[in-house]
Amino acid sequence: MATSSRTLTREEAQEILQRHLPGAEIKSLEDFSPSSHIIRLGDGRAYLLKLTSSTKDSNAPLYAPNSISAQHALLAHLAAQPQFPSLPIPSPIAHGDHAGHSYLLTCFPDRATTPNLRSLSSIREHMSPRAVALADLQLGQYLHRLHEVQNDWFGPPALESEGLWVWQEVFVLLLEEALDRAGSLGLALDIPALRRLLSRAIGAFVFDDAEVPSFVWFAGGYDDVYVSQPESEDPDSVEIAMILADVENALWADPALERLFANPSQALLEGYDAHPPLFEFPRQHTKRLWYTLYTALVQLLIGRLGGDQESQARETAERVANELQNATSY
Template identity: 45%
Template structure:
């Protein structure tokens, strides 16, 4: 067993702690917490520093539904010291406000609390929603269950594409790189995506190399030099807000098989605030552009994306080479986050992500040998 250890995950929150939060933030609802359900994030957006829960509530009056819920995300007051740091929850809240006010993406107006008075975490609390935890299902689970019709699937792909198009065209910036609190410009600004991306990639590459991951590093750096010399990444003119690690695992639907579906058939119940890795960059970097199995987005997604204001992203062969580098970058991020070797007691999905990352890196290195940069 490897001796390498990861930062421990943020510990759980209790029903009693959540009840105190509900009493403070929903005092007029007089709501009682009846169930607390952790939403297990098995997507690329998972971080060790935060967790999200659905809180089922019971209310006594008629002003609110008798059974309703809210979402609460808790996070460490400070982030870890990994090379690719996560956006803090307060910074994520700022970005979510921009998304909510500058697009039609259904981001709920949530309450951020960083006081640490009620719980030893920062938390982000959503408004009340008229369903319970039992009424919602993640999009991957809905697809696997067969509950979605062909028409439902097309409509959801169109909608997600539209949201991504609105995100990239509606939430933009003057410089590339990681977001800063208050929208401040960093001490050293970058107005070149090639400079920004290759710097981030080289940092992560050095990190996993130091951890002992077996890769042909000389070949990788040679391929990267060729890409830089061909200005492969310099076709991005406007820094867009890129979710990056966001995927279908962050999308929850009202389960079509339950009674609540009558209120919102096939509709999106929540988009979780898992934007710890968001940055200002190239829209092609999105995991949604990779596809669930690396096959790329569906035709319906692309149609929605263009309709939402997004541009054509893979017109030329060189842009497909860029997508290879972005998948390579994602693999490095996964291994930097979880380590290159198994750790005792970790969840099975972590090992699955590690296996995916190592396999993806190998495939990308092989494909990049002859990938066009022109």
């Protein structure tokens, strides 16, 4: 399923809104991403309307973005959990079809209705060390609560019918598919050597320590964490207003797969407060290297990165592939 950059008119947004929120009148319509738009109402509420092509590809790879219906189901599953009110996550309203596109309508959490939302990545370098640590501490706490949402099978929604309950089996399936297609990326990767290393890791059960499928955001990073600065005299007062604005890459997996754990700060790990620690032993660091390689390959294969982001993903894939040559599986 391809992400659409289709222009949405105010009239179309109003028509979709009326289907699910009769009487609601749009005050403003803003672009949020190439495929998403913020709808603001006069009463202060804010909604996110995402549009994608409704064309279905039966041959789409497993790493392809989740369908709109799958994204709605994931958010509905989260919304049914007792910890949901404490998480700054959009609430699912509805999904459907309009003019050849599928749409997903969600409601912003209350703290994210301010028009001054900014991504954490855009202001991070201007924040004091204390403010950065406090933001990472909050984020770690939210990730922990998110990962407490569990399921009875591993994998992306596309694998639900398979009912797979062994994470190592699922991750190897995902990684093998990405490696099969990595040749088209022009990376300096020795794919046969990586497969031999992967066989060694499988034999040592490197990925076999994840026993319960957890909700994993996967692709989310600091550029997907939105913050607001409350009216306060404290310049370090930065509050996370929203995470998980998009679940198109979310899946049921090992929590260590989160992109945010590729190079986590101490504050992020302290906020997450995992027992036992996620990366206590050398084999767990090796596992994380495989996860980082997979993440970079998926980002490049999906192909939505800007110039600097693409260069960084390419460098990451090649660097991690080299590091895996000497990584221990024990």
